[in-house]
Amino acid sequence: MNSTVATVALLLWPIVSVALFATRxxxxxxxxxxxGAQLLLPVGSGIKFEMIPPFDKATIPSFCIFFGYLIAVRRPWHLRFGLAEVLLAxxxxxxxxxxxxxxxxxxxxxxVIPGVGIYDAVSAVEFGLIILLPFLVGRGLFRTEQANESIMKVLLVAGLLYSIPMLFEMRFSPQFHVWVYGYxxxxxIQQVRDGGYRPMVFMGHGLTAATFFFMTVVAAVALRRSDPPHLSRSSGGKAAYLxxxxxxxxxxxATVFALVVVPLVYLAKPKLQGRxxxxFVLLALFYPMLRVADMVPTRLMVDLAATVSADRAxxxxxxxxxxxxxxxxALQRPVFGWxxxxxxxVYDSEGRDLAVTDGHWVITIGQFGILGFVAEFGLLALCVIKAAAASRKARSFKERVLLTALALIVAxxxxxxxxxxxxxxxxxxxxxxxxxxAEALQLVATRKPSASEADRFGRPDIFPPAPLKG
Known part of the structure; x- marks a missing residue:
């Protein structure tokens, strides 16, 4: 589905990123x-070279921030070994x-679908490493209270700006991707729902756009709660609009998630939010086991959906x-997958695909088995759990609110x-x-950092000076 405009947009994004790192x-x-890449770059287009995963909407910005981190920040990662490293491996x-x-x-x-071997193994490792580049940058760079606040502010601004084309597509149908990129x-039909349209702009699907706006709403509410009184009214209005x-x-x-999460962020104590x-992440982690044991009330869930809409049921x-x-x-090869x-x-006798793969969890288990699922979902769950626990060590109520709100977004x-x-x-x-x-807060709580660690992890936020005596 490549088009000239889509290819040009992908090629220009590294230039945009360089300009951002040079000025911000x-x-x-x-x-x-x-x-910005999530909001603006084309879906389904990529630049492909032999033996290398395609350069597309996901991989290009990942490379950009990784090299930007290495060149502009020049902070080496702190070598460690723990559960996170086991899951990464x-x-x-x-x-x-x-x-x-x-x-x-x-x-x-x-x-006949051929077997896989060394070529696919190398390709899979390359692809996995590219997927993890944003994770590695986030772990190395976003270690301060100010960094988490920046996440919330960027989500808020992005949501406000993106709402304009979203509202347009709600009224006139999703057309921006066709107008700009040609396809x-x-x-x-997937964007038609309940007598109207699901907007997507450049996100590829209405569900993806709605998930992003859920993030912006939570960010706005978290900022509303943590802002000083003279700013909270403005933040509240933005949250209501989003x-x-x-x-x-x-x-x-996305709406149900918002009905559950937004009141928590606005009213509950950060400790409860973290729990x-x-x-949430433990439910996701144990869901395959519950499905195998037939302990998920699927019939009840379908009946509840029927009370809302027959189509949804x-x-x-x-x-x-x-x-x-x-x-x-997947359970025919449960450990390492197919x-x-x-x-x-799943195919029928004529080679036709019988199943629609919607859930990421079942795709992962089918391809890489239980170990692949545990590695991916376990790593995501570990981040949330560690942040929820570390939020109690935060120095201010504002940071506890923002950190647990981000944990709820990821969860x-x-x-x-x-x-x-x-x-x-x-x-x-x-x-x-x-x-x-979470690691930075834990480091402060367990021991006094060396001067080099304090410089690496961003003083004075993480490592405040000792209070003066007298």
């Missing part, structure tokens, strides 16, 4: 490089074992049926990977930011 602080440049090198164990072909009716990334835009996105999932965030029921098909297939290139899918994104498959670079960046700040 590294944290802001990183955020706008990633968030599993995520990166598990696909090698998967490829080595899947050299046999898969017969799908009259089709539509999805079927038009919430209205979210409702108009016609996404039941809810931890519960039918859609949810179809998701569960497809999950069952794909999970049964590998990529459609080997984990909700992880929980949303059960029905959907939109794991974006921005989620990896925010996860790394949670882990980086």
């Amino acid at each position: 602080p590294a944290v802001q440049a990183t955020l706008w490089t990633i968030v 599993m995520f990166l090198f598990g696909p090698i074992v998967t490829s080595m164990l899947n050299g046999d072909p898969v017969f799908a009716g009259n089709r 539509s990334p999805t079927d038009f 919430a209205a835009v979210l409702v108009l996105c016609r996404s039941a999932g 809810v965030a931890a519960i 039918a859609s949810l029921g179809a998701r569960f049926e497809n999950e069952t098909l794909l999970l049964d297939r 590998g990529r290139f459609g080997r984990s899918r 909700t994104n992880v929980l949303d990977l059960l029905p959907n498959a939109s794991l974006l670079p921005v989620t990896w960046l925010f996860s790394g930011a949670l882990l980086g700040r």
